[in-house]
Amino acid sequence: MSEAVExxxxxxxxxxxxxxxxxxxxxxxxxxxxxxxSYLLKNLKLLAAAGLLESIPGPKGGYRLGRxxxxxxxxxIVNAVEG
Numbered sequence: 361m362s363e364a365v366e367x368x369x370x371x372x373x374x375x376x377x378x379x380x381x382x383x384x385x386x387x388x389x390x391x392x393x394x395x396x397x398s399y400l401l402k403n404l405k406l407l408a409a410a411g412l413l414e415s416i417p418g419p420k421g422g423y424r425l426g427r428x429x430x431x432x433x434x435x436x437i438v439n440a441v442e443g
Contacts, residue, residue, distance in 0.1 A: 368441055374389070
């Protein structure tokens with residue numbers, strides 16, 4: 361499993377613990393995990409394209425789960441990032 365998969369798993373778990381409809385910016389997620397924002401955003405966009413995350417535009421936007429956490433599997437995440 362690649363490092364990218366590991367980081368987006370961490371992000372997905374963190375987003376799953378938030379109240380519904382709460383979003384965190386890519387910058388906040390990158391700072392929290394101590395990784396490059398551009399690196400993380402590239403991979404979060406893959407999860408959004410797969411429907412696992414939802415990208416919220418605007419200054420108070422960010423990422424939140426695209427479906428209930430109970431409907432997201434590790435395999436879904438791996439497939440979204442690694443194809």
